[in-house]
Amino acid sequence: MSQGVPRFRRDRKVHAQIAVDALSTGGDAAWTVAVAWTAVQLASPAVAGLIVAAGTIPRAAVLLFGGVVADRVDALRLMRITNLVRAVVVAAVAVVDLTHGISVGLLVAASVCFGVADAFYTPSSATIPRQLARPEDLPAYYGVAQTARRIGTMAGAALGGVLVAMSGIWAVALMDAATFLVHAAFLLVLRPRFPLPRATAESALAGIRAGFGYLRGHPATRTVVLSLSGLNLAVGPAMTLGIAVRAEAEGWGPSMVGLASALVGAGAVLGALGLVPVRPRRIAAWGYGMLVVQGLVIMSLGFGDRVLTGIGCVVIGITAGAASTMLSAVFASVVEPDYHGRMASIQALGDDVFMPGANATFGALASATAVAVPFVAFGGAMALMMLAALGRKTVRTLEIAGTGGQNASARTG
Numbered sequence: 001m002s003q004g005v006p007r008f009r010r011d012r013k014v015h016a017q018i019a020v021d022a023l024s025t026g027g028d029a030a031w032t033v034a035v036a037w038t039a040v041q042l043a044s045p046a047v048a049g050l051i052v053a054a055g056t057i058p059r060a061a062v063l064l065f066g067g068v069v070a071d072r073v074d075a076l077r078l079m080r081i082t083n084l085v086r087a088v089v090v091a092a093v094a095v096v097d098l099t100h101g102i103s104v105g106l107l108v109a110a111s112v113c114f115g116v117a118d119a120f121y122t123p124s125s126a127t128i129p130r131q132l133a134r135p136e137d138l139p140a141y142y143g144v145a146q147t148a149r150r151i152g153t154m155a156g157a158a159l160g161g162v163l164v165a166m167s168g169i170w171a172v173a174l175m176d177a178a179t180f181l182v183h184a185a186f187l188l189v190l191r192p193r194f195p196l197p198r199a200t201a202e203s204a205l206a207g208i209r210a211g212f213g214y215l216r217g218h219p220a221t222r223t224v225v226l227s228l229s230g231l232n233l234a235v236g237p238a239m240t241l242g243i244a245v246r247a248e249a250e251g252w253g254p255s256m257v258g259l260a261s262a263l264v265g266a267g268a269v270l271g272a273l274g275l276v277p278v279r280p281r282r283i284a285a286w287g288y289g290m291l292v293v294q295g296l297v298i299m300s301l302g303f304g305d306r307v308l309t310g311i312g313c314v315v316i317g318i319t320a321g322a323a324s325t326m327l328s329a330v331f332a333s334v335v336e337p338d339y340h341g342r343m344a345s346i347q348a349l350g351d352d353v354f355m356p357g358a359n360a361t362f363g364a365l366a367s368a369t370a371v372a373v374p375f376v377a378f379g380g381a382m383a384l385m386m387l388a389a390l391g392r393k394t395v396r397t398l399e400i401a402g403t404g405g406q407n408a409s410a411r412t413g
Contacts, residue, residue: 005193008137008144008276013190017132018145020186021125024083026152027179030160031090034172035107037164042104054108055115060352062119063345068207070123070341071199075131080187082121087180089113094173102169119345126344130332131192138329138400139279143272146325150269196337211342220394221334224284225343227389228327229350231291234382235316236355237362238298239264242375243309245366252306260313267317272325274318280326284398287326288390294319295383302372333400 008014032052039048070078093110096102133141163171199207215222239260247256271290280286297315300308335343358378365374389395 005134008133008140011133011137014132014141016186017128017190018141018148020183021145022148022152024152024179024183025149026156026159027176029153029156030163030172031176033157033160034164034169035111037161038102038169039104039107042102042107047104051104051107051111054111055113055118056352057115058112059115059119060349062116063122063349063352064208064211064342065204066119066121067123067211067342067345068199068204069120070127070344071207071338072201073198075124075127075196075341076187076190076192078120078124079128080184082117082124083180083184083187085117086114087177087184089117090173090180091177094170094177097168097170097173122348123341123344126347127196127340128192130337130340131194131196132190135333135400136279138332139283139325140276142328142332143275143321143325146272146321146328147269150265154265196340199338207342211339211346214336214339214342215346220392220398221343223389223392223395224327224331224334224398225347226350227288227291227386228331229347230354230385231320231324231327232351233354233358234295234298234378235320236351237359238301238375238378239313239316241359241362242301242366242371243313245363245371246301246309249371250306256306256309259310263310263313264317264320267314267319268321268324269317271318271321271323273321275322275325279400281399282396283326283400284330285390285396287323287330288386288396290319290323290326291386292383292390294323295379295381295386298379298382299376301379302370302375329400330398334398 005011036048036052039051042048043051089110093102093106096106129138129141129145159175160172163175199210202210215225243260244254244257247253294316297312297319301312304312331343331347332340362374362378365377
């Protein structure tokens with residue numbers, strides 16, 4: 001099936017796809033910064049928070065339906081449409097800002113439109129790696145793609161901050177619209193090498209039920225999908241809230257919060273890129289093993305001085321980058337082709353639905369007990385969950401096609 005397709009390091013088509021995707025990610029990051037800054041200027045911090053989060057509810061509400069559509073239609077066509085829709089939305093914001101000025105209502109409407117568009121784009125884009133890259137090259141693909149997106153996010157956020165400060169949100173909106181148009185134009189000429197079979201036509205609710213039924217009937221797939229959907233529920237609160245709480249309690253200052261985030265990011269790049277030249281055997285076992293280590297290190301963040309905390313952040317980044325790369329490749333291989341969009345939507349739904357509660361629980365534990373308690377509770381829970389996944393032979397023996405072991409592309413139960 002892979003005959004005639006170049007290996008990843010020489011695959012110019014895949015390299016171009018990763019670069020254009022990173023460009024679009026950078027535009028999104030710039031837009032997010034511009035919306036947050038503009039919202040704070042227009043209203044109170046509380047209202048600004050609601051504006052930034054306004055797209056989350058419609059995204060969560062539509063995401064499962066978006067997965068059904070992604071499994072039924074041409075994913076590339078759906079991605080082109082959603083890119084064009086988002087380009088029109090941000091261009092409209094730029095025009096209104098230049099002619100009438102920006103408003104809270106306009107920002108909320110734009111955020112809602114983005115949330116709905118993302119609900120269709122996210123599951124569709126999740127099918128692309130499997131349609132472009134050779135199965136044995138999926139770990140390398142995800143390692144480079146995730147690194148490129150991280151770089152795009154950092155560069156886009158910095159550029160967005162400069163542009164919104166110098167010119168206003170209209171300038172960032174036009175830049176973001178340009179990245180969407182470039183992405184849509186690239187998708188017009190992109191052709192899948194390994195087209196996925198499409199799901200049979202049925203009602204949206206029937207398609208959603210079939211997706212959850214597929215999870216129930218395939219335990220190994222269920223473990224991979226659900227573990228990826230909850231991947232950030234321990235490390236997210238620990239890094240966004242926990243480090244800030246520790247820095248305030250220890251008198252480290254706000255600079256430590258930024259440094260911790262930077263160390264995690266640098267570690268993630270090292271972890272992801274480190275897998276590009278290698279194809280580890282027992283890739284699922286390695287991925288879950290990395291996450292066990294990550295859970296233990298999260299527990300340690302509640303103790304120790306600034307240096308130990310910094311080292312812990314680097315280790316968390318390395319394990320996150322490596323594990324995410326390996327398990328994303330397993331996900332791309334383990335899921336049946338006509339369920340790929342629905343499984344991606346269930347995976348993405350985890351952050352949308354559970355992350356607000358995870359942050360609130362972490363903060364409540366830190367307030368009601370000692371600062372170290374939520375680190376131990378969240379990190380310990382993560383380590384135990386990943387150990388439970390490792391305890392399943394059907395999970396730890398999963399492999400990418402062409403690397404030996406249990407073929408992840410086969411039906412698993």
